[in-house]
Every structure is written in C-alpha cells, then in structure tokens.
Amino acid sequence: xxxxxxxxxxxxxxxxxxxxxxxxxxxxxxxxxxxxxxxxxxxxxxxxxxxxxxxxxxxxxxxxxxxxxxxxxxxxxxxxxxxxxxxxxxxxxxxxxxxxxxxxxxxxxxxxxxxxxxxxxxxxxxxxxxxxxxxxxxxxxxxxxxxxxxxxxxxxxxxxxxxxxxxxxxxxxxxxxxxxxxxxxxxxxxxxxxxxxxxxxxxxxxxxxxxxxxxxxxxxxxx
Numbered sequence: 001x002x003x004x005x006x007x008x009x010x011x012x013x014x015x016x017x018x019x020x021x022x023x024x025x026x027x028x029x030x031x032x033x034x035x036x037x038x039x040x041x042x043x044x045x046x047x048x049x050x051x052x053x054x055x056x057x058x059x060x061x062x063x064x065x066x067x068x069x070x071x072x073x074x075x076x077x078x079x080x081x082x083x084x085x086x087x088x089x090x091x092x093x094x095x096x097x098x099x100x101x102x103x104x105x106x107x108x109x110x111x112x113x114x115x116x117x118x119x120x121x122x123x124x125x126x127x128x129x130x131x132x133x134x135x136x137x138x139x140x141x142x143x144x145x146x147x148x149x150x151x152x153x154x155x156x157x158x159x160x161x162x163x164x165x166x167x168x169x170x171x172x173x174x175x176x177x178x179x180x181x182x183x184x185x186x187x188x189x190x191x192x193x194x195x196x197x198x199x200x201x202x203x204x205x206x207x208x209x210x211x212x213x214x215x216x217x218x219x220x221x222x223x
Contacts, residue, residue, distance in 0.1 A: 100221025
C-alpha cells in the first residue's frame, strides 16, 4: 500500500514521485504556453519574479515596458499609462472611436480623451504670390490650386465618410493681409478626398476677391 498526498505519491519506500497524470498535464500546459496554443488567466512582469501577483483576470501588467513589434491591440478595452507616457517612437497612435453627432446633444466627450473626430485631418501653411500657390509646410496635403483671384482649392490625402456635412475648417491670414475667408467642402471626384474650396476677400466698404497667403486646419467626422 502506497501513501498518496495531492499530486505526489510514494511507490517505493523513501522515494517520492509526482503522479503520472499530473506530470502529463504539466507537460501539456508548458508545451501549450511555449507553442502558443494555451492561454493564461493573467500575466505580471515585475523584473523580480516569484512574487504575489495582483493582476486581475485578463490583465497584462508590467513594471517596465510592453513592446509589440507589430503593434499592441486591445479588443474592447484600452491601454492606460498610469504614470508616464504612451509613446510611438516609429509609427503612429491610432484612435478609432468617433463622437461626431448630427443632432443636439451630441455624444459627450470625456475631458482628457482623444477621439477620431477631434484629430485634424490635416493642416497647411500656403504662400500665394501672383497666380501661384505653394505649400510652406503641412500634413496630409495632396494638392493646392489657385483657381481665380482669391479662390483656392485644397485637396487632402484622406477620404472621410461625409466630407460635405461633417467638416470644420479654420483659416487665418499668413502675414499682414487684411482679408476675410469663407469656404465650402466637397469630396474629390473619384477619390472622395476632402477638398476645401476657399475664398478670400478684402475687408472694407466694398470687399472684392483678394489673394492672400494663409494657414488652414481641417477637422472631419468619421460618421
């Protein structure tokens, strides 16, 4: 008769061994973890090892850095930096949630949070000289054209869902020109890329179209 306790057993006096079933299950679990076919309840990396873990089920907790060569993705949660920064050294940070609305009240936006609709689709600083317009600096600008005196067409490199109804454009003169601006938005033919049709007019008793260099920034909802 051999005494048995938990996962251990003694079949020969003085020799204690693990049960075969437990050893087999341990081998299968380790093979699954190394082979990527088994999951863990939670994971804690503290740089010490063999310490009590306080991570909740489904959490990955690290006191150092969490790195993903192909990205870090969450299905329904979020990535939080309790202390420090979220940094994309090479690549980008992407926000998918949208808050745009077409009736009041629009969806509430929590303070300090970034949503897709709160990120500019692009901006540009444009220099106008005679019949020519050029880009001094900008982001996501596909092309710029002067179509007439004081009239410009700026095309962005992105096609939003509803460029006509959900675009907001801010324009200011670049330099000392005393002008006002108004604009319309549309989608570029074939591509649907956001286009800004901008008009500049002189300020005074009898305003007329006037060329002016300008700075432009545009937002557009994804809805």
